[in-house]
Amino acid sequence: MNTLTTVVVAFNTLANALGQxxxxxxxxxxxxxxxxxxxxxxxxxxxxxxxxxxxRAIAQIRRDIRANLLTIRLFRENLRVALTAQARLIVAAxxxxxxxxxxxxxxTVPMIFLLAQLALWYQLAPLPVGAETVITxxxxxxxxxxxxxxxxxxxxxxxxxxxxVRITSxxxxxxxxxxxQPGYHTLQFDLEGxxxxxQIAIGEGVMRVSPxxxxxxxxxxxxxxxxxPFPRESLVxxxxxxxxxxxxxxxxxxxxxxxxxxxxxxxAFCLRGFLRVHI
Amino acid sequence: xxELNNKTLSRRxxxxxxxxxxxxxxxxxxxxxxxxxxxxxxxSRAAGKKVIIIGIDGxxxxxxxxxxxxxxxxxxxxMRAAGGFRPLGxxxxxxxxxxxxxxxxxxxxGSHGIFDFIHRHPEKPQAPFxxxxxTVAGEGGWEVxxxxxxLDFWPFRHQPPRTELRRQGIPFWDYLDEAGVxxxxxxxxxNYPPSPSKCGHHRCICGMGTPDVLGSYGxxxxxxxxxxxxxxxxxxxxxxxxxxxxxxxxxxxxxxxxNLLRKPESTLVELTIHRDTAANAAVIEMGQKxxxxxxxxxxxWVDLTFxxxxxxxxxxxxxxxxxxxxxxxVAPNFRLYVSPINIDPRAPAVSISEPSSFVTDVARKIGPxxxxxxxxxxxxxxxxxxxxxxxxxxxxxxxxxxxxLLEYAIQNYDDGLLFFYFSSSDLQSHMxxxxxxxxxxxxxxxxxxxxxxxxxxxxxxxxxxxxxxxDRYGSxxxxxxxxxxxxxxxxxxxxxxxxxxxxxxxxxxECPSILSEIMDWSRTKAYGLGINGLYLNLxxxxxxxxxxxxxxxxxxxxxxxxxxxxxxxGDQPVIRNVYRASEVYRGEAMALAPDLIIGYHRGxxxxxxxxxxxxxxxxxxxxxxxxxxxxxxxxxxxxxVLWCNQPIRSDxxxxxxxxxxxxxxxxxxxxxxxxxxxxxx
Numbered sequence: 033m034n035t036l037t038t039v040v041v042a043f044n045t046l047a048n049a050l051g052q053x054x055x056x057x058x059x060x061x062x063x064x065x066x067x068x069x070x071x072x073x074x075x076x077x078x079x080x081x082x083x084x085x086x087x088r089a090i091a092q093i094r095r096d097i098r099a100n101l102l103t104i105r106l107f108r109e110n111l112r113v114a115l116t117a118q119a120r121l122i123v124a125a126x127x128x129x130x131x132x133x134x135x136x137x138x139x140t141v142p143m144i145f146l147l148a149q150l151a152l153w154y155q156l157a158p159l160p161v162g163a164e165t166v167i168t169x170x171x172x173x174x175x176x177x178x179x180x181x182x183x184x185x186x187x188x189x190x191x192x193x194x195x196x197v198r199i200t201s202x203x204x205x206x207x208x209x210x211x212x213q214p215g216y217h218t219l220q221f222d223l224e225g226x227x228x229x230x231q232i233a234i235g236e237g238v239m240r241v242s243p244x245x246x247x248x249x250x251x252x253x254x255x256x257x258x259x260x261p262f263p264r265e266s267l268v269x270x271x272x273x274x275x276x277x278x279x280x281x282x283x284x285x286x287x288x289x290x291x292x293x294x295x296x297x298x299x300a301f302c303l304r305g306f307l308r309v310h311i
Numbered sequence: 312x313x314e315l316n317n318k319t320l321s322r323r324x325x326x327x328x329x330x331x332x333x334x335x336x337x338x339x340x341x342x343x344x345x346x347x348x349x350x351x352x353x354x355s356r357a358a359g360k361k362v363i364i365i366g367i368d369g370x371x372x373x374x375x376x377x378x379x380x381x382x383x384x385x386x387x388x389x390m391r392a393a394g395g396f397r398p399l400g401x402x403x404x405x406x407x408x409x410x411x412x413x414x415x416x417x418x419x420x421g422s423h424g425i426f427d428f429i430h431r432h433p434e435k436p437q438a439p440f441x442x443x444x445x446t447v448a449g450e451g452g453w454e455v456x457x458x459x460x461x462l463d464f465w466p467f468r469h470q471p472p473r474t475e476l477r478r479q480g481i482p483f484w485d486y487l488d489e490a491g492v493x494x495x496x497x498x499x500x501x502n503y504p505p506s507p508s509k510c511g512h513h514r515c516i517c518g519m520g521t522p523d524v525l526g527s528y529g530x531x532x533x534x535x536x537x538x539x540x541x542x543x544x545x546x547x548x549x550x551x552x553x554x555x556x557x558x559x560x561x562x563x564x565x566x567x568x569x570n571l572l573r574k575p576e577s578t579l580v581e582l583t584i585h586r587d588t589a590a591n592a593a594v595i596e597m598g599q600k601x602x603x604x605x606x607x608x609x610x611x612w613v614d615l616t617f618x619x620x621x622x623x624x625x626x627x628x629x630x631x632x633x634x635x636x637x638x639x640x641v642a643p644n645f646r647l648y649v650s651p652i653n654i655d656p657r658a659p660a661v662s663i664s665e666p667s668s669f670v671t672d673v674a675r676k677i678g679p680x681x682x683x684x685x686x687x688x689x690x691x692x693x694x695x696x697x698x699x700x701x702x703x704x705x706x707x708x709x710x711x712x713x714x715x716l717l718e719y720a721i722q723n724y725d726d727g728l729l730f731f732y733f734s735s736s737d738l739q740s741h742m743x744x745x746x747x748x749x750x751x752x753x754x755x756x757x758x759x760x761x762x763x764x765x766x767x768x769x770x771x772x773x774x775x776x777x778x779x780x781x782d783r784y785g786s787x788x789x790x791x792x793x794x795x796x797x798x799x800x801x802x803x804x805x806x807x808x809x810x811x812x813x814x815x816x817x818x819x820x821e822c823p824s825i826l827s828e829i830m831d832w833s834r835t836k837a838y839g840l841g842i843n844g845l846y847l848n849l850x851x852x853x854x855x856x857x858x859x860x861x862x863x864x865x866x867x868x869x870x871x872x873x874x875x876x877x878x879x880x881g882d883q884p885v886i887r888n889v890y891r892a893s894e895v896y897r898g899e900a901m902a903l904a905p906d907l908i909i910g911y912h913r914g915x916x917x918x919x920x921x922x923x924x925x926x927x928x929x930x931x932x933x934x935x936x937x938x939x940x941x942x943x944x945x946x947x948x949x950x951x952v953l954w955c956n957q958p959i960r961s962d963x964x965x966x967x968x969x970x971x972x973x974x975x976x977x978x979x980x981x982x983x984x985x986x987x988x989x990x991x992x
Contacts, residue, residue, distance in 0.1 A: 164611060166594075166601040194605045197592040199585040201557050206594050208603035274600065 062283035074299025154288035156275040158233040189217035361788035369737030370794035386778030394958035399951035400965030404843035410795035411500040417970030417985030421898025427841030483970035493727030505665035547690025566617030578617035604638040687738035744940030801941040804918035807839030825924035844905030910945025
């Protein structure tokens with residue numbers, strides 16, 4: 033698991049660096065940026081498919097499929113021939129699927145990291161100025177031991193409304209804060225003389241939102257790629273900030289991924305003739 | 312060659328299709344535009360004419376005059392100086408649903424059919440209902456296992472449960488609507504469910520009468536460690552116990568009933584509460600969402616989603632609501648108040664505005680707000696969940712929210728009629744009004760004066776709001792400030808049914824309520840229901856009527872009237888007037904009218920018990936409730952108030968005169984359905 037986490041962290045570093053290319057998202061209408069990205073993704077997937085799959089074999093299988101379809105039409109009254117053709121069709125479809133496995137394997141990893149980067153922009157909205165939210169800091173250690181004192185250090189970007197409130201059974205400390213200044217800010221927490229940081233996004237429109245600075249676990253690191261995970265031995269295991277959901281049919285919370293998927297498929301389908309790719 | 316031919320053909324067909332599509336789009340567009348501009352004429356014909364009405368429920372003319380004289384209401388005093396101030400005749404009886412319906416129809420209760428807060432069907436006197444709207448049970452449904460699914464399409468045409476607006480007659484905005492004058496109403500009472508706009512010029516967010524998601528007129532939920540072990544359902548709220556284990560407790564918020572079940576059951580949202588006694592605060596967890604509250608702190612609006620169970624083959628359904636949490640105490644006795652769960656204006660479960668999208672559009676701009684008709688939680692104060700300060704705090708939250716909504720309304724106002732309603736003056740006056748030197752039944756004189764000053768400060772706040780509107784629109788708009796009734800002390804309560812029993816009109820003597828099974832209708836000549844209504848047990852009308860219409864009924868009415876007018880408490884007369892419905896009402900909506908309407912002197916009102924038909928030992932008793940002032944007296948005792956930034960022509964204007972006056976401002980005649988007259992300019 034340690035190794036896997038290290039690998040994911042390394043990929044995240046690369047993805048975050050490449051993710052800087054997504055910065056124009058903040059300047060464009062969300063539907064436009066998502067459409068462009070989905071279109072480019074479709075193009076990328078198509079090219080990846082072209083160069084990682086056996087195009088000649090796929091073309092041959094597609095010809096076989098057409099031949100078998102013709103057989104079924106011509107020999108409709110001959111049950112044996114029709115059934116044989118249908119069986120061949122199924123086999124051909126399975127072979128097509130088999131030929132797609134390598135491109136899929138090649139595309140899986142970059143797609144996961146691309147989606148994680150896109151989620152930073154489209155899954156959640158930044159905190160509007162004046163909005164209140166809850167920050168939760170999760171601490172390491174057994175639940176029986178008393179919680180140490182955690183201090184949220186003063187920051188001009190936010191106002192501390194209430195807290196800290198300790199949830200001993202979950203080893204968590206919560207604050208309610210109010211957003212004051214737009215922009216990306218870093219919140220600092222003091223715990224036994226050590227400083228711990230968490231980024232917060234305040235403003236309108238589309239911003240890169242990192243709702244959690246995660247613990248050093250591969251799945252957490254995969255889901256929350258933007259901020260460096262806390263070391264395994266750290267007293268602080270995670271810091272979470274609740275962000276509002278994005279309300280948009282196209283690029284809203286959860287709906288963005290459906291739109292992205294559909295547009296990338298449509299783009300790939302439309303471009304396949306132009307790029308002469310057999311899929 | 313073949314390819315070339317194909318290409319040639321493609322170009323031709325492309326050109327043909329382009330021309331055909333272009334023509335089609337043009338025709339459809341022209342037809343659509345014609346339909347839009349023709350049958351639904353959306354072009355404003357207000358010609359820039361602006362009328363702004365601020366409805367302040369319960370604002371009293373006596374107190375207002377006194378404060379204007381003392382220089383405490385400078386903006387309203389300025390309108391008075393210009394000849395724009397009069398007491399405003401209220402409805403008989405002076406109850407808000409009746410009064411606002413008078414305003415809406417420009418005519419009395421005989422036209423709109425609302426005679427009291429509470430009505431009954433003559434054939435079912437033991438099933439009272441809210442007069443302005445009635446919930447009608449569903450009919451039919453496809454029964455599948457534990458579910459009953461209404462299929463409202465052909466050939467099934469099942470009827471799901473629904474709420475119907477009981478107000479009858481033609482509201483005045485229909486005339487504006489037809490004339491192309493836009494009208495926008497925020498929180499209009501007596502208009503739920505919203506009446507439709509025929510021509511698309513009318514917009515309205517429903518006010519008083521709008522339910523919460525439970526379908527009630529506001530049900531708070533209160534969780535405390537010292538609550539009884541079993542849930543208690545009290546008028547306007549529910550109390551639940553909660554127990555902490557390691558400073559964590561689980562509670563369930565009750566949501567709407569799932570009517571898709573054959574045996575409807577309440578939906579629930581589970582919450583986990585973590586308290587930190589050292590920090591005197593708590594974290595409330597709802598799934599992935601959390602709220603952090605200190606003791607004495609209110610949350611902002613919290614979104615709640617109640618999932619409705621559906622059969623496996625149907626998609627899941629849910630109802631959205633919003634609530635505010637108030638953490639009253641963390642330790643030693645944890646106490647948490649949850650406001651009535653309001654219909655979320657961003658995604659209303661039922662239509663609460665006309666058009667339905669209006670409230671959603673507003674909420675998208677300014678965020679969620681109270682949508683229930685009664686926003687100040689007077690029930691929480693009456694049931695001692697809140698103390699006076701906490702009630703003021705909650706009412707202040709409501710008022711601040713209203714101010715934000717008013718600002719939105721003003722900023723988005725172009726021309727036509729704008730109506731905005733404030734409930735704060737009414738519901739806070741019910742709790743804190745005490746105008747005389749007589750002793751308050753439950754407060755010391757100092758305390759009574761302290762809280763009455765709060766009402767005066769509220770008047771001053773509203774005066775400043777009016778001042779702001781005058782500054783912005785005074786030179787270009789007709790500004791009307793009005794209330795539906797005034798206010799009076801409510802120190803003593805009169806139980807009409809007990810009085811009828813004592814004089815032998817209602818039997819048996821030991822009957823605890825007219826809703827009771829031991830009620831003997833064969834020996835009952837009259838009964839009271841609602842706040843001011845008295846009904847004869849009339850043969851041919853009531854289910855078990857015994858009083859013959861005609862001479863016997865007349866004789867009984869006379870005897871009851873004389874008897875009631877003789878009622879004294881010490882040397883004080885209790886009842887000022889007894890009105891005959893046949894004399895004070897006229898119109899086509901008289902079916903549910905009471906026979907007599909009791910008008911009380913200031914200081915008196917119908918008892919709490921008698922409103923829902925209950926009887927008590929004594930006919931007169933002190934009112935010891937927090938609700939210590941009221942307006943359900945005689946109409947002459949509690950007139951409303953009218954200000955205008957132009958002179959008022961009549962010396963004695965009445966609520967029914969406002970609608971004809973508004974129509975006149977737009978050059979429209981007074982329709983024959985109205986009994987009022989133009990009293991402005």
